[in-house]
Amino acid sequence: IRVRPLTCTETRRGDQQVVHSLGDGAVHVSAARHDATFGFSAVFDAGASQEAVFEGSGMRQLVELAIDGFSCTVFAFGQTGSGKTYTLMGPLAQSETQAASPALLGLMQRSFTCLLEQSWSRGSDLVLSASYLEIYNEQVRDLLSPGPPCALPLRWSKTRGFYVENQLSVEFQSLEAIVSLLLQGVRHSIPPPAGSQRRRTSAHALNRHSSRSHALLTIHIRSRAHHPPSTWVLQASACPSKQGTLCFVDLAGSERVKETGSSGELSVEANSINRSLLALGHCISLLAKPRGKRTHIPYRDSKLTRLLARSLGGSGITLMVACISPSSRCLSETLSTLHYASRARRVTTRP
Ligand code: ADP
Numbered sequence: 001i002r003v004r005p006l007t008c009t010e011t012r013r014g015d016q017q018v019v020h021s022l023g024d025g026a027v028h029v030s031a032a033r034h035d036a037t038f039g040f041s042a043v044f045d046a047g048a049s050q051e052a053v054f055e056g057s058g059m060r061q062l063v064e065l066a067i068d069g070f071s072c073t074v075f076a077f078g079q080t081g082s083g084k085t086y087t088l089m090g091p092l093a094q095s096e097t098q099a100a101s102p103a104l105l106g107l108m109q110r111s112f113t114c115l116l117e118q119s120w121s122r123g124s125d126l127v128l129s130a131s132y133l134e135i136y137n138e139q140v141r142d143l144l145s146p147g148p149p150c151a152l153p154l155r156w157s158k159t160r161g162f163y164v165e166n167q168l169s170v171e172f173q174s175l176e177a178i179v180s181l182l183l184q185g186v187r188h189s190i191p192p193p194a195g196s197q198r199r200r201t202s203a204h205a206l207n208r209h210s211s212r213s214h215a216l217l218t219i220h221i222r223s224r225a226h227h228p229p230s231t232w233v234l235q236a237s238a239c240p241s242k243q244g245t246l247c248f249v250d251l252a253g254s255e256r257v258k259e260t261g262s263s264g265e266l267s268v269e270a271n272s273i274n275r276s277l278l279a280l281g282h283c284i285s286l287l288a289k290p291r292g293k294r295t296h297i298p299y300r301d302s303k304l305t306r307l308l309a310r311s312l313g314g315s316g317i318t319l320m321v322a323c324i325s326p327s328s329r330c331l332s333e334t335l336s337t338l339h340y341a342s343r344a345r346r347v348t349t350r351p
Pocket residue numbers: 003004005007046078079080081082083084085086087091207211253323
């Protein structure tokens with residue numbers, strides 16, 4: 001759980017702080033008619049640095065497991081404005097011209113650094129590539145392909161499970177290269193401005209769009225088997241090549257989107273977000289049941305659950321960072337996020 005600090009606006013209008021970390025993974029919510037304590041693997045309160053979150057959440061281990069060939073996923077969940085993008089990317093997404101201070105870099109950049117350090121220390125054994133998708137209005141779009149975003153088909157095969165056809169995957173070898181792919185994707189996900197003049201996209205416009213779409217950046221890590229010429233046969237069988245993935249998911253805002261009074265476009269958006277987050281919650285609830293009592297898991301109910309099927313219930317290793325605001329005004333969303341995360345915590349996978 002990550003609790004962000006109160007914003008200036010929240011402090012100015014005198015919002016009460018209703019969320020408190022009690023230490024040892026316990027978080028306490030207290031307000032007029034609510035008083036509840038929840039337990040998690042780790043709780044980061046307003047004072048926690050980006051580095052503390054990286055080191056304390058198990059993210060470093062996740063990177064190492066991905067290098068060892070596991071499918072690892074981290075997803076940020078929570079209402080709009082709760083700190084999902086900040087946790088994953090730091091303030092990078094807010095400002096296009098200024099580079100973020102290194103202390104503020106998020107889980108993604110820290111993971112890239114960790115991955116590349118490992119890669120360099122192993123010589124040229126690791127082949128790294130990235131793909132970046134968003135799910136917007138139940139359509140999967142490639143954020144790395146040039147030109148206007150077009151929808152890609154999501155298919156299933158016995159060997160690969162669910163996969164996106166024709167998605168672009170770009171090799172990279174440096175931190176600059178992967179960060180620039182990330183930025184390219186973030187910019188691409190913003191719908192082109194109406195009218196002919198291209199304006200600089202404001203942080204507001206970015207957040208409005210990103211809170212309506214799910215973004216998935218996947219790093220594919222292939223480690224080449226080592227074969228010195230003389231012992232080729234022996235080595236190849238002793239050290240097979242491995243293929244792991246590290247996937248970062250910035251989910252759409254979990255708040256209930258009010259449909260009353262919204263235009264046609266907004267209500268389509270609201271429906272698809274509610275549908276996919278409900279489907280995700282439903283799969284999580286079913287997966288949290290003991291194995292013997294489990295029924296069929298309806299991954300096919302949304303594009304999001306199809307793409308996350310392996311991370312959620314199969315052979316993946318998954319970290320969920322649930323982001324919450326400490327403000328009294330966000331109480332009901334905060335409680336709903338904490339309940340959602342409590343259910344997610346009971347899910348076990350078989351890596
Ligand atoms: P979300 O992606 O969940 O909609 P953001 O990550 O955009 O939310 O965060 C909303 C605002 O709060 C941003 O201005 C962000 O910089 C700020 N913020 C979020 N988390 C923190 C934090 N831990 N420390 C400082 N500022 C934060």
